[in-house]
Amino acid sequence: MANLLFLLPILALSLSPVFVAYASTLQDFCVTNPIGQGNSVCKDPKLVEANDFFFSGLHIAGNTTNPVGSKVTPVFASQLPGLNTLGISLARVDIAPWGVNPPHTHPRATEIFTILEGTVEVGFITSNPENRHFWKVLHKGDVFVFPVGLIHYQRNIGYDNVVAIAALSSQNPGAITIGNAVFGATPNIASEVLVKAFQLDKNTINYLHSKF
Ligand SMILES: *[C@@H]1O[C@H](CO)[C@@H](O)[C@H](O)[C@H]1NC(C)=O
Numbered sequence: 302m303a304n305l306l307f308l309l310p311i312l313a314l315s316l317s318p319v320f321v322a323y324a325s326t327l328q329d330f331c332v333t334n335p336i337g338q339g340n341s342v343c344k345d346p347k348l349v350e351a352n353d354f355f356f357s358g359l360h361i362a363g364n365t366t367n368p369v370g371s372k373v374t375p376v377f378a379s380q381l382p383g384l385n386t387l388g389i390s391l392a393r394v395d396i397a398p399w400g401v402n403p404p405h406t407h408p409r410a411t412e413i414f415t416i417l418e419g420t421v422e423v424g425f426i427t428s429n430p431e432n433r434h435f436w437k438v439l440h441k442g443d444v445f446v447f448p449v450g451l452i453h454y455q456r457n458i459g460y461d462n463v464v465a466i467a468a469l470s471s472q473n474p475g476a477i478t479i480g481n482a483v484f485g486a487t488p489n490i491a492s493e494v495l496v497k498a499f500q501l502d503k504n505t506i507n508y509l510h511s512k513f
Pocket of ligand 1: 366
């Protein structure tokens with residue numbers, strides 16, 4: 302009996318609603334219900350149409366004229382209502398020459414990244430205490446995976462634009478961009494916290510607050 306006790310937490314997890322929600326869906330689809338169509342979570346299947354499973358526009362390059370030189374065009378459940386409950390999504394990533402997609406993490410998704418055009422350095426960092434940095438230079442046709450939750454980045458290291466498709470294992474992967482989250486939170490994290498955490502003086506922290 303005692304050696305079966307270790308199974309209890311596993312049993313509890315498998316029965317919890319959080320985990321059930323990730324199990325296979327209970328219907329063919331559950332298109333996000335637009336506001337004003339009853340109070341069901343899913344759109345009435347009789348009203349669902351092909352356009353609920355459709356998105357157009359990923360042939361259009363994102364505008365990379367911004368301080369980091371990159372643009373992500375998401376196709377998540379909010380852009381494509383038919384993705385709701387299906388646990389998958391994607392995004393187009395444009396990076397100008399020498400631009401970066403800054404270090405960020407997707408709390409709910411693994412990302413598999415395919416290069417359509419250009420040359421890009423990619424990397425991710427493992428958890429504490431190792432904080433190992435895995436990185437690689439990718440060319441057209443190359444594929445790289447960023448494991449769920451880990452901080453990762455991309456940098457265009459060529460003279461041509463980078464175009465890539467990021468596929469994600471969540472309909473709503475979320476994104477936490479490290480710089481924006483740490484230095485651009487609303488309201489700010491107290492500079493005393495950031496001074497010690499990053500071993501910087503208060504003026505530098507104030508400057509970083511102003512930048513994000
Ligand atoms: C791209 O963004 C920049 C900066 O916001 C803006 O000035 C420019 O007009 C945009 N270009 C296009 C083609 O939308």
